[in-house]
Amino acid sequence: MSSINVRPYTLDDFEGLLDVQKEAFPPPFPEDLWWSRDQIKAHVTTFPEGALLAELDNVVVGSATSLLITYDGKPHTWEEVADDGYIQKSHNPAGDSLYGIDLCVRPSYRGKGIAGALYEARKETVRKLGLKRFMAGCRIPNYHEYAKHLDVDSYVKAVEKGEIKDLVLTFMLKQGLRPLQVMSNYLEDEESLDYAVLVEWRNDQL
Template sequence: MIISVRNYTLADYEALLTIQKEAFPPPFPEELWWSKDQIRSHIETFPEGAMIAEIDGEPAGSATALMILFDGKPHTWDEVADEGYIARSHNRKGDSLYGIDVCVRPEFRGKGVAKALYEARKSLVEKLKLTRFIAGCRIPGYHKHADRLSPQDYMMEVRNGRIDDLVLSFMIRQGMTPVQVMENYLDDEESKDCAVIVEWKRRQS
């Protein structure tokens, strides 16, 4: 089994749509899958951040990122992702690579696809000599603890290994460090609309 990661093109749209449909099946809103116009915008704006992973030539997962100047100020997914188009929010003079999505087809989960996509993003940070890779991470386990923990406290409990969160714990295993909570980040009942900004910093030479 060989996992390869490359930059996607508009010719990959049907493969990307298949990944989205299988990774986020109904009742996930169909209008939230990437449109062809959004994919075109990713490619035209920042082709280096548009990635597709394949296993033995079969599309297995995808990821999209842009560059920003990270200041830690509160923001939403729609703001940082330009509602999925990235054209207005991408900053070629930015210091950080910001991941706005990653998805893996169910049949390929547990095979290292997501890890390969994150490693490719880290390599891009190194290539572009950026400061960090960051992402807004869902915390789908938070709703089980929201009656007794603030989102900040939940982040620290997961960071310290006392609570296992399906997404945040995975990100930590990829070498990402939780740094802050963003409230009202995304309409997400399980996460109580919160996300955790996680980062991987490039080692400065």
């Protein structure tokens, strides 16, 4: 069995990272939200500890990008928290929370623990930097299948109870992340009806 290797990414990894994005975020997800070379360059220069990829047999199969913020409880959009994917204006080196702005795994490599390994690395970063928490705006890509009959809060509760499986939120809950609030107009995301659930994992060493 090959083992998953999680390591910081550099600009040299751009092509592999873009391939993962293309496969993980196919239409109707907007192409202009896939990473550009300039954005990857900005991640590795602004906060290299937050720029992680996972590889299997030297193939890039997943990535997870984060920055530091100070959480103030207010709802926000992806564009605001991620500085439209560049993190330069939104990254606060003195922040108390690691905030994930990207998590993706190639479809043919899913269910093998790759995102789980990236999450372990994120938790380790929270512990190492002595931060309060990890948080992220979690997509709910299966919500569009239920939206006719369920409002978004009821959908999130049903996923929490295990009555509905959501590709991303079910995964996040398994990682020990807990919903804090539902945010509307978070990201142009047809499948999630532009909603995201702000989820949190508290540093278990504090």
